[in-house]
Structure formats: structure tokens, C-alpha cells
Amino acid sequence: MSRSYYRPLVRFDAPVPEHGSLPVAGGPGWFHLAVKYERGQRPETVSLEEVQQDWRDRISAPRAPVSGVAMDRCRIMGILNVTPDSFSDGGQFQSSAAALNHARALVEAGADIIDVGGESTRPGALAVPREAEIARVEPVIRAIATEIAAPVSIDTRKSVVAEAAVDAGARLVNDISGFVYDPMLARFCAERNLPVCVMHMMGEPETMQDDPTFEDVLLDVYDFLERQILKLEDIGIPRKNIVVDPGIGFGKLMHHNLALLGNVSLYHGLGCAILVGASRKGFVGKLTGAEKATDRMPGSVACALAVAAQGVQIVRVHDVAETAQALTMLRAIQGRGKT
Template sequence: MSVYFRPVVRFDSPRPDDALDLAGGPGWFAQAVRYSREAPTRSVSVSEIPEDWRTRLSAPRAAIAGMVLDSPRIMGILNVTPDSFSDGGSHQSAAKAVQRARRMVSMGAHIIDVGGESTRPGALPVPNEAEIARIEPVITALSRELATPISIDTRKSAVADAAVTAGAALVNDVSGFTYDPMLAHYCRDRGLPVCVMHARGDPETMQQDPRYDDVLLDVYDFLAAQVAMLEEMGIPRARIIVDPGIGFGKTIDHNLTLLRDVALFHGLGCPVLVGASRKGFIGKISGVETSAERVSGSVAVAQAVAAQGVQIVRVHDVSATAQALAMWRAISRGSFP
């Protein structure tokens, strides 16, 4: 029988003597929620968590792409596509993209994620040549102007190669390394850190009645299997980020379950990334139609997952997110700086 343990994350004091650090960061836990497909969910003390889970939950996360993960880091989204759901067409030229990236870094972004293929619901695949033509000049210009690390948001090894040659330092694959069988081999051979995301189906079809036996445990099992596969190939766990894939083949209820219980994914022993910025479920819950008006809802999600120890939030609105996280850190610690 498989069992899973979600740490009940806290940042306040007093801290019990038997509490464990969460992923080597400022958070801690002295209790967990135990899940099983065959038994009711229940609360357990830290002493009831098996040693392998305790180790993965508490072990410090190594720096990735130069980012020390001792507090939430912000990944700024830079889409250089004509059709992305939020900012398609806004940053297609290298000059505009560099201007936008420079502004995001000045507002608090720790890494810039460049994407040349829209993965919004209903989006069609983009040929390699077109995707490379979009991202290559932008990443080349960014790497010359900024010291901030750059990640490439792609499912394709050919695009990743062009991006890394241009200066990208991390590969962020929304397919979880299921789309292009050569991409994982490429990342291993180049010694690259990676982000493996869960998605049900491809962008064209993923929102057509997605179903799960148990969305939380199903997503966890997928990510656990992909992390194990990457490790067996030669990519160490210390270079792997996991992402539950909010909005990728999920209903509103699926998204809310994953966000509410996202601390479960610390059990994979990897940094956790959440990208919910401006997504449609925020608009449906809040009654806001256009993506640009979903800033407040997006910031609320980022703050909620940071309170569960998530190490990286992927956002469009860097300044608002950075302000909210700065206030959350100060309040949770009861001090500044």
C-alpha cells in the first residue's frame, strides 16, 4: 500500500523541539497529513513519518541555475509568441523583450523564463524552426545584457539546444519530458537543471473533460516516476524542479486541490515550482474576464503557495508578487529585514 505525507508547514514560533526544517528553508513542520488510496486521510505526528519521507521533506535543496532556494524565488514570464493567452505578441522583438526582462529583474525576478510556443488551452504545435526563430535572438540579447539566469520553456530538444547555445541555463518542459524523447538525453549530456511539469494531454486537447482517480496522488505519482526516470538517465535529483502543472488538463476543482495541498510535492525531494499566474480559473473564481485584470488573484495564489514552502513561483506580475512576498516574509518572521 502506497502512503504519502504532506507536511503541515509553519513559519511562526514557538517551534516544537521535534519539528523538522522544511527543505532546509525557514519553514518547519511537526505534523503531516497521511494519504493513501486504500485508507482514510488522517493527521500524524512527525515521528510517524517514515525515515525516507522525513529525509526528502527536510533535506536542503541545492541551488539551481545560480538561485539559492532558502526563500521563495520569482520566475518572470517572457512570452515571445503571437498567441499566448496573457501577453501574446507583446514582446516578440528582441528589443522589446530585453526591455521587459530588464524591468522584471529590477522589480525582483530571479530568473527569466522565455517561451516561443504557446501552451494555452487549444494551442497547436509550432514547428521547431519557427520556435527557434522567436527565442534565439531574444535569449542572445538577454544573456549579453543581464546577469540573471534564463530558462527556456520548450518541449523540444532542437529548441533547447538553440536556447542553451544562446545562453539559457535551465530547461522547463511543460510535457514533463514525455513529448520529445531526446530532450532528457540532451539535458543530461549538457549537465542542465530541468523543470518537469505534469500535464494531462497536449495543449490542443488538455481541457477536454480531464479526469483523475485522485488528482493530488495521480499528479504526485507521475512526477515521482518522471524524477526517477531522469535520475536513472543521469540527471541528479539536485538538478530537478517539479511543477504540478496548474491549469494543464485540470478543472477548477483539480487546480484548487493541488494548490491547497501543494506541500505534498516536497516529498519528492526536489524544489517545487507553481505557475498559476493569470490563468483562467482565477478569472472564473473572481469574476474577472481579461487576463490582465487577474493580477490580484495571481498574487494571492503566489502568497498561498509560498506559505506552504514552494520555492519558485512563475508569474507575469513580478512587482506585485515581490511586494506581497516581502510582506509575507516580514510578517511570518515578525521582523525586518
């Protein structure tokens, strides 16, 4: 018998039916219909009563705060790359002073979390030696954690880098490999009781865009994330400490990215907060003609709004002020008629 998957059709409008609906992730969104998927079958819209009980429970359960940040609305993770070669802002914030000033600006603009990365993971990027990565991120994180209240996330695949970053003040580990690259990283996070972000990536950054193929991108990504969640739980990381990321642009072609963005509410079924990072990525440029990464802000904000409208809890972005303003307007429009 084939497995069934359910994607809630998230709504924010009023009135919310008194019967026959459930909240999405304990937030302001709700659903009374879902799209049912089975491999090899056409998706079909079903009523709440037809959604399996375990799926209903996971979709509707409130999400725990992440590093002290409540998941009651879409939050912003501001990107701070301290690398010489990141695709959008490489080389701009390598010194601790420049990085600290940028972190301040991100928080003032509306960032709830600062994500610090010391290894470029753009398509074609080579791995960075761990010593070099530590030298890039450790002083920056220490400076930010000392002077800024917003929690710092370390974007790394390596346990030794994560340990140095956490000792410096990082409070979340964001692993683009989904805790596949370094088997010691998950154990370190469990020992320190750290929240983690598990991302799906097809292959390695150096080769991930070399003709990635899926049987069904939505369900294949779901299955990977589910497997990793279960492995992390076995190691000792509770589901409430796990954030999931479908990995936009990491081993995905244009149609894969668009399918994930348009149907991301499927991943509420994992019972975790969802993070989406589409900011300034290449597919935005291909669709809009914006060749320079810094010219892709409007398209990136559109991606953030599309996933926020599906109840996603975190968007990872470069353009914090513009995204924050757009989310403020989206919430105001969604809330109209409820007060």
C-alpha cells in the same frame, strides 16, 4: 498493502520546537505534523514520528541552488512569452528589443529567473514548428544573456529548441510535458548538466481541457512526477538538478487546480524544489469574474502567497512587482518574533 504519502503541515512561526520538528526543504519553514494519504482512505493528521523515515529525509533535505539561484526562500520566475498568441501577453514582446526591455523590467521588479517561451501552450493551442520556435527564442535569449545577470530558462518541449536556446545562453530547461514529448530532450540536458523543470500535464495543449479525470489528483500528479524523476536520474540528471511543477491549469478543472494549490506541500516529499505557475490563468478569472487575463493580478498574487506559505521555492508569474511586494510582506510577517 497500499502506499502512504505524507504532506507536511508547514509552519513559519516561532518558537520552533527543539525536539519533534524538522525543517522543510532546509528553509525557514518547519513541520511537526503531516497529513497521511492512502488511496481509498480518508486523510489523517499524524505526528512527525509517524512519518516514514525516507519521507522525512526528502522533505527536510536542503534544496540545491537552481541556475545559481538559492532556494532558501520563495523565488520569482518572470514570464516572457515571445509568441503571437499566448493567452495573456501574446504579441507584445516578439522583437528582441521589446523582449530585452521587458526582461530588464522584470528583473528590476524582483524576478530571479526569466522564463522565455516561443510556443503558446494555452488550452487549444496547436504545436509550433521547431524552426519557428527557434527563430522566436534564440535572438531574445542571446540578447538577455548578454546584458542581464539573471539566469534564463527556456520553456520548450523540443530538444533542438533547447539546444539552440542553451547555446544562446539559457541555463534551465522547463518542459511542460514533463520530458514525455521528446525523448531526446532529457538526454541533451544530462549531457549539458542542466537543471530541469518537470511539469505534469494531462494530454496535449490542444486537447488537455477536454474533460480531464483523475482517480486522486494529488496522488496521481505525485506518482507521475516521481516516475519522471526516477527516469531522469537513470539518464544522468541528479535529483538536485530537478525542479517539479504540478502543472496548474494543464489538463485540470477548477477543483483540481484548487486541490493542488491548497495541498502543494505534498510535493516536498519528492526531494526537489517546487515551482508553481498559476499566474493569470483561466480558473482565476472564473472564480473572480475577471474576464481579461490582465485583470487577474490580485487573484494571481493570492495564489503565489498561498503556495509560498507552504514552502514552495519558485512561483512563475507575469506580475512580478506585485508578487515581489506581497512576498516581502509575507516574509516579514512570518519572521516576526524570530529576531
